Amino acid sequence: MISFYGSEISYFQVITAAVFVVCGPLVGGLIAGFDRKITARMQGRQGPPVLQPFYDVLKLMEKEPATVRGSQDFYIMTSLIFCVITGVFFFGGGNLLMVIFTLTTADILLVLGGFASNSSYSQIGAERELVQLMSTEPMIILLTIGLFLAKGSFGVAEIISGGPVAFPYLAGLFIGVLYIFTIKLRKSPFDLSMSHHMHQELVKGLTTEFSGRTLAAIEMMHWYENVIFLGFIFLFFANGTPLWWVLGIVVCLFLYFVEILIDNTYARMRWQFTLKSAWAVTIIFGGANLLVLYYLHASQLLS
Amino acid sequence: MELLTLLIAMPLVAAIILLIVKNNSIRRGVVFTFGAAIALLSIVFAVIYLGGGPIVLWEASDSGFSLFAGIPGSELGEHVSFGMFILEMALSAIIIFLCVRYRKIVPLVLTLIQVPLVVWFEFTKSKAAHEATLSFVKIDSFSIIMILIIGVIGSLVCVHAAGYMKDDQEHADHEGRPDRRRFFFFVMFAFLSAMFGVVVSDNLSWMLFFWECTTICSFFLIGYTKDEVAIKNSFKALAYNMIGGIAFITALIVMASYESIGTLSLSGLLDYGVGNKAMGGQDPVVNLVVGLLVVTGATKAAQMPFSTWLLGTMVAPAPTSALLHSSTMVKAGVFLIIRLAPLLGVSELVTINLTPGLLTVMLGGVTFLFASLAMISQTNAKRALAYSTIANLGLIVACAGVGTEASVWAGIMLIIFHAVTKCLLFLCVGTVEHRIGSKDIEEMDGLLGKLPKITSYMIIGCAAMFLAPFGMLVSKWAALKAFVEAGNFWIVMFLAFGSAVFLFAWTKWVGKLTAVMPDRENLEKSVSFEESFVNAFLALLTIITAVSFPWISDGSVIPYLNSAFALIPTGDLSALSKGNMIIMVVMVLLLIILTLLFYGKGRKKNTHLYMAGAGKGDDLTYTGSMQKTVHIQNRNYYLNDIFPEDRMVRLGTITSAAVLAAVAAYYVYIGLALYTMLASGGFS
Numbered sequence: 002m003i004s005f006y007g008s009e010i011s012y013f014q015v016i017t018a019a020v021f022v023v024c025g026p027l028v029g030g031l032i033a034g035f036d037r038k039i040t041a042r043m044q045g046r047q048g049p050p051v052l053q054p055f056y057d058v059l060k061l062m063e064k065e066p067a068t069v070r071g072s073q074d075f076y077i078m079t080s081l082i083f084c085v086i087t088g089v090f091f092f093g094g095g096n097l098l099m100v101i102f103t104l105t106t107a108d109i110l111l112v113l114g115g116f117a118s119n120s121s122y123s124q125i126g127a128e129r130e131l132v133q134l135m136s137t138e139p140m141i142i143l144l145t146i147g148l149f150l151a152k153g154s155f156g157v158a159e160i161i162s163g164g165p166v167a168f169p170y171l172a173g174l175f176i177g178v179l180y181i182f183t184i185k186l187r188k189s190p191f192d193l194s195m196s197h198h199m200h201q202e203l204v205k206g207l208t209t210e211f212s213g214r215t216l217a218a219i220e221m222m223h224w225y226e227n228v229i230f231l232g233f234i235f236l237f238f239a240n241g242t243p244l245w246w247v248l249g250i251v252v253c254l255f256l257y258f259v260e261i262l263i264d265n266t267y268a269r270m271r272w273q274f275t276l277k278s279a280w281a282v283t284i285i286f287g288g289a290n291l292l293v294l295y296y297l298h299a300s301q302l303l304s
Numbered sequence: 305m306e307l308l309t310l311l312i313a314m315p316l317v318a319a320i321i322l323l324i325v326k327n328n329s330i331r332r333g334v335v336f337t338f339g340a341a342i343a344l345l346s347i348v349f350a351v352i353y354l355g356g357g358p359i360v361l362w363e364a365s366d367s368g369f370s371l372f373a374g375i376p377g378s379e380l381g382e383h384v385s386f387g388m389f390i391l392e393m394a395l396s397a398i399i400i401f402l403c404v405r406y407r408k409i410v411p412l413v414l415t416l417i418q419v420p421l422v423v424w425f426e427f428t429k430s431k432a433a434h435e436a437t438l439s440f441v442k443i444d445s446f447s448i449i450m451i452l453i454i455g456v457i458g459s460l461v462c463v464h465a466a467g468y469m470k471d472d473q474e475h476a477d478h479e480g481r482p483d484r485r486r487f488f489f490f491v492m493f494a495f496l497s498a499m500f501g502v503v504v505s506d507n508l509s510w511m512l513f514f515w516e517c518t519t520i521c522s523f524f525l526i527g528y529t530k531d532e533v534a535i536k537n538s539f540k541a542l543a544y545n546m547i548g549g550i551a552f553i554t555a556l557i558v559m560a561s562y563e564s565i566g567t568l569s570l571s572g573l574l575d576y577g578v579g580n581k582a583m584g585g586q587d588p589v590v591n592l593v594v595g596l597l598v599v600t601g602a603t604k605a606a607q608m609p610f611s612t613w614l615l616g617t618m619v620a621p622a623p624t625s626a627l628l629h630s631s632t633m634v635k636a637g638v639f640l641i642i643r644l645a646p647l648l649g650v651s652e653l654v655t656i657n658l659t660p661g662l663l664t665v666m667l668g669g670v671t672f673l674f675a676s677l678a679m680i681s682q683t684n685a686k687r688a689l690a691y692s693t694i695a696n697l698g699l700i701v702a703c704a705g706v707g708t709e710a711s712v713w714a715g716i717m718l719i720i721f722h723a724v725t726k727c728l729l730f731l732c733v734g735t736v737e738h739r740i741g742s743k744d745i746e747e748m749d750g751l752l753g754k755l756p757k758i759t760s761y762m763i764i765g766c767a768a769m770f771l772a773p774f775g776m777l778v779s780k781w782a783a784l785k786a787f788v789e790a791g792n793f794w795i796v797m798f799l800a801f802g803s804a805v806f807l808f809a810w811t812k813w814v815g816k817l818t819a820v821m822p823d824r825e826n827l828e829k830s831v832s833f834e835e836s837f838v839n840a841f842l843a844l845l846t847i848i849t850a851v852s853f854p855w856i857s858d859g860s861v862i863p864y865l866n867s868a869f870a871l872i873p874t875g876d877l878s879a880l881s882k883g884n885m886i887i888m889v890v891m892v893l894l895l896i897i898l899t900l901l902f903y904g905k906g907r908k909k910n911t912h913l914y915m916a917g918a919g920k921g922d923d924l925t926y927t928g929s930m931q932k933t934v935h936i937q938n939r940n941y942y943l944n945d946i947f948p949e950d951r952m953v954r955l956g957t958i959t960s961a962a963v964l965a966a967v968a969a970y971y972v973y974i975g976l977a978l979y980t981m982l983a984s985g986g987f988s
Contacts, residue, residue, distance in 0.1 A: 005883045005886075006881070006882040006883040007881060007882055007883060008884075065909065066906075066908040066909065067908055067909045067910070067911045068906060068908045068910065068911065069910065069911055069913055069923070070820045071904045071905070071906045071910070072820055072906075073820075074906050074908070075898075075899075075902050075903045075904065075905075076818075078898075078902065079895070079898050079899075079902075082894075082898070086891070096884055098781050098784065098785060099772075099887070099888075102772035102773075103772055103773070103891070105772065106772045109771060109807065109811050112815065113811070113815060113818050115815075116814075116816070116819050117818050117819060117820055118819070118820070118913060119749070119750065119820060119923070119936075119938060120913045120914060121915075121936055121938055124815070124819075127815060128812065128940065128941050131807070131808050131811055131941075132808070132941065134807055134808070135807060135808040136804075138800075138803060138804035139800040139801045139803075139804050142784070142804075143797075146796055146800075150788075204914060204916075209914050210913065210914065273946065276946070277946070283800075288797060291793060
């Protein structure tokens with residue numbers, strides 16, 4: 002146990018946080034590799050090797066360093082650092098609200114990176130990334146509140162280590178989070194801010210003006226982020242017993258598969274639709290779920 | 305008491321000197337000297353009194369002046385009250401004269417309602433109530449926080465104004481506008497004096513006097529340029545604030561008429577109400593008084609449905625906006641509401657007590673959400689800042705309404721951070737406006753190249769307004785946690801959506817500021833010394849508060865909460881654990897270190913923007929159709945079709961007015977019920 006201004010942090014929490022820093026990108030990269038493989042198979046192609054994302058990133062690292070504006074890389078590097086810090090908070094069992102606010106900061110820094118070059122394409126991407134943030138933020142805040150009401154704590158360590166399985170209490174929020182998940186993964190139909198394919202009106206969106214190591218950093222950040230989001234899904238199921246741990250991980254993987262399926266079957270939606278639909282889902286599923294929680298469970302759980 | 309009198313008198317002396325001085329250099333000297341003196345004096349005052357419990361400086365037995373040692377405080381207090389009454393009548397006469405002169409019916413009618421109420425109160429209720437009043441002037445940690453905000457930030461605004469108004473007058477000469485700067489500085493300093501009065505008065509009739517003074521000061525400041533719009537908006541502000549004034553005097557009359565309260569002191573009201581609450585009971589008359597005072601605070605804090613006057617203040621010079629939005633005026637409104645927080649609360653256990661608490665939470669929550677939504681579509685920087693002020697005040701008001709220690713903690717922290725940051729932003733926008741001739745956010749492309757320092761301060765200010773790990777966001781986090789724990793569903797929903805909107809509205813602005821464009825001409829040299837100094841100082845202050853907030857909390861907010869909630873503890877004193885606060889501080893430091901070490905330090909080869917092969921090679925232009933050279937123009941999303949400003953404001957106003965009407969109807973119902981039980985006695 003380490004004591005930090007009155008909070009107790011166990012060595013286990015320190016270890017899981019460290020594991021995230023090291024293994025986060027490995028897991029995220031592997032997921033990206035399987036993603037590409039499965040996508041290819043869905044489209045009747047052979048697809049790249051599973052390790053291709055790692056090869057890509059390594060290759061990016063070796064490119065000649067070049068940039069449009071000296072300042073723009075700063076935002077991306079800082080964004081990556083804050084993304085890692087977010088993961089450290091999350092996997093170290095920290096406060097969920099702190100996790101989401103730090104993650105938001107990481108996202109905002111990414112957006113500012115898009116603005117910094119004053120490029121039209123990257124600014125459109127940045128603007129859309131902001132719309133995506135605004136679309137998803139309410140749902141994520143409601144999720145943390147739902148978890149608090151169901152589990153009695155904002156601490157990730159407390160949420161995963163005991164209490165009831167949150168899922169039955171948070172079924173509505175779960176649906177909402179699934180909707181948000183697609184936006185957060187920047188997958189089709191919500192791949193608004195940075196497209197994977199070059200020849201369209203967006204070019205590469207927010208990432209247009211980045212190259213080499215900085216682009217590699219964006220890719221790594223994306224891997225870290227995806228692992229954190231899967232962690233959020235996991236919170237719906239964790240209650241400290243091995244059975245639910247396994248089940249939680251299985252659900253996470255299954256949902257990612259569903260996301261790939263959606264990615265391959267939908268065309269890109271407009272950002273206006275993204276915003277309106279995400280908020281509608283948040284109000285209908287998230288809001289209703291919370292309202293029920295407040296009136297059915299909150300009084301007994303809070304007392 | 306002598307020191308406090310000096311604190312209130314000093315700005316007044318400065319005001320009178322500045323009314324006389326004509327020479328601009330001497331004026332700048334006077335402003336600087338007195339600004340520094342007021343700031344220092346408020347710091348000295350804070351050093352002496354901060355951290356301790358509440359102290360009554362002027363009580364019924366002793367006025368605290370060694371000069372008047374033999375005379376009972378209440379007797380002297382009555383004389384002072386009468387003096388204030390005469391002054392108030394004189395000011396009302398001026399207002400009536402101006403209303404008639406400019407043919408403004410609504411403020412005239414409101415004045416004609418208020419004056420008889422004040423006169424009637426003075427000659428029938430005031431004497432007895434003063435005799436029963438135990439404390440007249442009282443300070444505690446919360447009033448000292450306010451004194452520091454008014455003294456330090458208010459003075460900085462005045463110093464900035466000394467530089468700003470020189471430029472402003474050059475524009476004015478161009479337009480043929482007369483030089484009214486003497487009057488301007490007179491009102492600015494008088495405003496500070498009145499604000500000191502508001503935050504230290506425990507006698508509510510004194511607070512009302514200072515309160516009305518701030519209303520009138522703001523009226524003159526808004527109408528400074530005397531053009532048609534300015535006059536219209538100044539009377540609008542006056543009218544809205546007079547609604548608050550009428551609610552205030554009504555509350556006083558009820559307090560003085562009701563035997564169980566009897567006194568005019570705010571602490572007397574709080575003690576009585578908190579005593580009841582601690583016993584598990586409540587008094588509907590107290591609820592009525594509190595409700596009226598909340599409405600009073602809400603008008604001054606520009607809460608919906610009374611919010612529109614604050615938008616009107618944008619016609620005034622930037623220092624006026626900075627003063628009204630950061631350290632004075634609107635802060636008086638939230639100050640009063642937070643003071644009442646122990647009597648608010650939305651706990652289900654105290655059902656009747658629900659009304660003023662629920663009213664406060666709903667007004668604040670609705671205001672927060674709809675003002676944030678209205679902020680999205682603003683391209684005018686000052687209007688965007690104004691909506692952000694209204695939204696943040698809404699959050700503070702909601703914090704007070706929830707009425708737990710944790711939520712009030714968040715509310716007071718928000719007041720502190722908001723005062724520093726919003727002041728910085730308004731003053732920077734003012735400076736920028738004089739350089740680039742526009743306050744349009746869309747014109748701020750590449751500003752980092754034109755005004756590197758000022759723009760950096762603005763980026764710091766914007767980041768501090770909405771980004772973790774800075775103070776505002778930390779307070780918002782604390783507020784959210786406090787709201788969730790207090791079990792109020794609606795305010796949580798408002799906060800979830802409002803925060804998301806805030807992110808969008810602020811980031812796109814910061815994006816404009818951070819965008820780097822080649823070959824910008826540096827305009828920084830033409831900025832006056834006062835403006836550069838104040839802007840830099842405020843940017844530094846923003847960072848200092850962000851880094852030192854756990855200790856600000858320990859030294860000032862926690863002691864206040866300890867005494868205010870001593871009888872009705874509601875759980876954790878602060879919503880955040882010390883550990884999390886320290887983590888936030890470390891993150892701020894990390895962000896600063898990273899910026900200093902790495903920003904713009906890359907040594908990479910430079911390439912050009914991607915422009916689909918049509919770029920001209922300067923990253924500013926491309927070859928368009930017919931081989932024409934076209935400049936790149938990047939524009940932000942303002943979502944005008946999704947969140948149009950007028951509809952958002954209308955929705956907010958209607959919703960909050962409906963809440964207000966529902967609560968008023970409830971009071972009438974309670975009143976009728978009480979009337980039927982009147983036989984049991986209670987009213988004298």
